[in-house]
Amino acid sequence: MSGGGNEGGCLWRPCQRRLHKGPLLSCPHRTSDPPTPPPAGKTASPGTLLLSLRVLVPQEKEFEHDIPEDLGPLQFVKLRKHHSLVDNAWFCDHITVQGPVAFQEATFPCYRWVQADSVLCLPEGTARLAGNNALDVFQKHREKELKERRQIYCWATWKEGLPLTIAAGCEDDLPANMRFHEEKRLDFEGTLKAGALEMVLKHVYTLLSSWNCFEDFDHIFWGQKNTLAEKVRQRWQDDELFGYQFLNGTNPMLLRRCTSLPSRLVLPSGMEELRTQLEKELQNSSLFEADFILLDGIPANVIRGEKQYLAAPLVMLKMDTSGKLLPMVIQIQPPSPSSPTPPLFLPSDPPLAWLLAKSWVRNSDFQLHQLQYHLLNTHLLAEVIAVATMRCLPGLHPVFKLLIPHIRYTMEINTRARTQLLPDGGIFDKAVSTGGGGHVHLLRRALAQLTYCSLCPPNNLADRGLLGTPGALYACDALRLWEITARYVEGIIHLFYRGDDVVRGDPELQAWCREITEVGLCQAQNRGFPISFQSQNQLCHFLTMCVFTCTAQHGAINQGQVWRAESPGP
Structure with a gap:
């Protein structure tokens, strides 16, 4: 049985194993007492081992529990936490029962908190489909x-x-x-x-x-x-x-390779050279886009009385022969009735203007x-x-x-x-x-x-x-x-x-x-x-x-x- 002392995660470690005349239960747990036998007049049902423990301090114990009759293959273990003055919850990892015959071992996964006077019924841990239960x-x-x-x-x-x-x-x-x-x-x-x-x-x-x-x-x-x-x-x-x-x-989830020029990319007169470059990269299958159109029309926040702004940019990029992905043009907002030909930003623009356009892209990428x-x-x-x-x-x-x-x-x-x-x-x-x-x-x-x-x-x-x-x-x-x-x-x-x-x-x-x-x-x-x-x-x-x-x-x-x-x- 494992639990208690591991507050950070499950303990997937093997328990010590010894052979005894009766079943051996291996248990790291919060207790200083031996296992409490079932109350007088109560016996475990056939094929089930009933066990009660008092949980006090984190430690690992291994103890022998003699049972006069042969229970056969164990199917369930009932785990009960007794009520105490300091009623701390106990996280139990698993119970392992070693029988009198070598390799006769049953593991009962728990990995749950045992609280108050609750009783947990733990089935033997072998996975089973609903129709495969004998x-x-x-x-x-x-x-x-x-x-x-x-x-x-x-x-x-x-x-x-x-x-x-x-x-x-x-x-x-x-x-x-x-x-x-x-x-x-x-x-x-x-x-x-x-x-x-x-x-x-x-x-x-x-x-x-x-x-x-x-x-x-x-x-x-x-x-x-x-x-x-x-x-x-x-x-x-x-x-x-x-x-x-x-x-x-x-x-890395937004970039895609272009199969055609995006319809939202409106190139004004005077940008024929850019169009030629884009079409050349398109023919070479080296043209990529990152479209943030999902942000278009999203209402921007007001922070401390100051209206914020959101962009919905489009970035066109090319992959050069050395494998570098480089931006070719940035459109900050898609076309709209008030701006049918929105401005475009190019690497050849003044450095601060180009840097500002890239900053808006990174801001949109954050969202x-x-x-x-x-x-x-x-x-x-x-x-x-x-x-x-x-x-x-x-x-x-x-x-x-x-x-x-x-x-x-x-x-x-x-x-x-x-x-x-x-x-x-x-x-x-x-x-x-x-x-x-x-x-x-x-x-x-x-x-x-x-x-x-x-x-x-x-x-x-x-x-x-x-x-x-x-x-x-x-x-x-x-x-x-x-x-x-x-x-x-x-x-x-x-x-x-x-x-x-x-x-x-x-x-x-x-x-x-x-x-x-x-x-x-x-x-x-x-x-x-x-x-x-x-x-x-x-x-x-x-x-x-x-x-x-x-x-x-x-x-x-x-x-x-x-x-x-x-x-x-x-």
């Missing part, structure tokens, strides 16, 4: 578990027209098993405090000494310094770094990166997967066991975002141009464009024409990680689903699929999301998307925020 008691346990979970994990509407979320007004309202462990909480909150302190100190510095030249920009780089920060400081104005960001920066590709396409999607998993798949289901390590902490981190970053009057409203309601409009537009294929790198990169693009490190790594994840998923799924008919006949799996598409994602079947699984391949592809989105994709979109090259304030 004992009817397993089916009853699955049904009881899901009934209880549906009462605990409820859907809620955060904003109309957006994916549903867990019903929790704040992190304290979340189920205990979805909360940060102490080590994670301290690390998370410590990082926030350190970042906030650095921002305050820099703000005070800028109040005392305003910027008058670009050299003053160096002042923001004091504090945590590294090689990357120094490189950004030296090259943040370069066109080469500007183009590189679209391939491998914080947001789409944070809201569309980070919040919606990873965080909110992962939360839908997490809530549906807890509501529809019992702990014995192989898909539950496959997914649960990848959706850990999802509900708390998202709840904190909704209560700290995104509430009315929160950080987004106080500091970001799309705050004050514009962010909700943008998320709704982004959801309308969110397709199943767009979440799968082989489809997404092919659609954007980036397969085989020189220097596209994100694209290369995403494909490799997708393939690795797919092989892992297929290996697990083929152990339990020996044919397409088994997939179609799994009621828990089919309910989970519908819960995601029809409920959590608000009828997303018209955007390619499945409402049922008809084959092994279809199931494996969907699960690969789930795991990839919650792990590799979020890492690619999130971790780059440590340094955002040449990005002005939001």
